[in-house]
Amino acid sequence: MNKTFKAHINTLERKHRDLLISKQNGISDIPKLPGIYLFSKGKKHLYVGRTNNLKRRHREHLSFSVLDAPFAFKMARKATGNKKATYKEKGSTKHLSSQSKFRREIKRAKEKIRKMNYRYVVEKDPIKQTLLEIYVAIALKTPYNDFDTH
Numbered sequence: 001m002n003k004t005f006k007a008h009i010n011t012l013e014r015k016h017r018d019l020l021i022s023k024q025n026g027i028s029d030i031p032k033l034p035g036i037y038l039f040s041k042g043k044k045h046l047y048v049g050r051t052n053n054l055k056r057r058h059r060e061h062l063s064f065s066v067l068d069a070p071f072a073f074k075m076a077r078k079a080t081g082n083k084k085a086t087y088k089e090k091g092s093t094k095h096l097s098s099q100s101k102f103r104r105e106i107k108r109a110k111e112k113i114r115k116m117n118y119r120y121v122v123e124k125d126p127i128k129q130t131l132l133e134i135y136v137a138i139a140l141k142t143p144y145n146d147f148d149t150h
Contacts (some may be wrong), residue, residue: 001018001050007080008039008128010087011033011128011132012131012135014037015121015128015132016135017118017134017137018121019036019038019112019119019121020038020119022120022121023119024117024118024120027055027058030054030055030058030118030120031054031055031122032053032076032126033054033122033124034050034052034053034054034122034123034126034129035050035051035053035054035120035121035122035123036048036049036050036120036121036123036129036132036133036136037049037050037054037057037058037072037118037119037120037134038114038118038119038120038142039052039061039113039117040117040119041112041115041116041117044132045057045140045141045142046071046116046142046143046144047071047142047144047145048133048136048137048142049070049071049133050123050129050130050132053089054120055123056074057074058118061110061113062110062113062114068112069146071108071109071111071113072105072110073106073109074091074144075105075109075112075113075144076096076102076108076109077096077107078112079109080096080101081107082096082102089116100112133145134147
């Protein structure tokens with residue numbers, strides 16, 4: 001195995017543990033630093049993501065913009081039976097966002113997300129971020145991460 005890749009891989013389990021034991025003290029305590037974040041409801045881990053600004057990304061997941069809130073959008077897709085993203089007009093982000101039923105589900109999803117635990121771990125290296133996001137999603141079986149291309 002490539003030495004550099006192996007060195008990156010060897011950091012994943014420790015960072016994963018750090019993520020799971022991290023606690024959010026409040027929105028004002030979230031740093032404007034790069035890292036990995038995790039949304040959980042109780043003991044159920046639902047969605048992991050990566051960002052260059054943990055504070056901004058948390059805010060975006062709760063914003064009014066559908067494009068900045070992928071977790072809420074995925075929850076709304078599931079709730080409305082529109083599970084797969086598409087490039088076709090019907091089922092597209094623009095199309096779904098124009099439907100009142102879907103907009104209600106996005107709003108419900110964001111209300112649920114607001115109540116979830118948001119954990120994070122700082123990781124400045126973009127390659128380590130990417131590997132850690134994938135590792136955490138696999139290890140925790142987060143149902144809203146699919147890594148599919150659209």
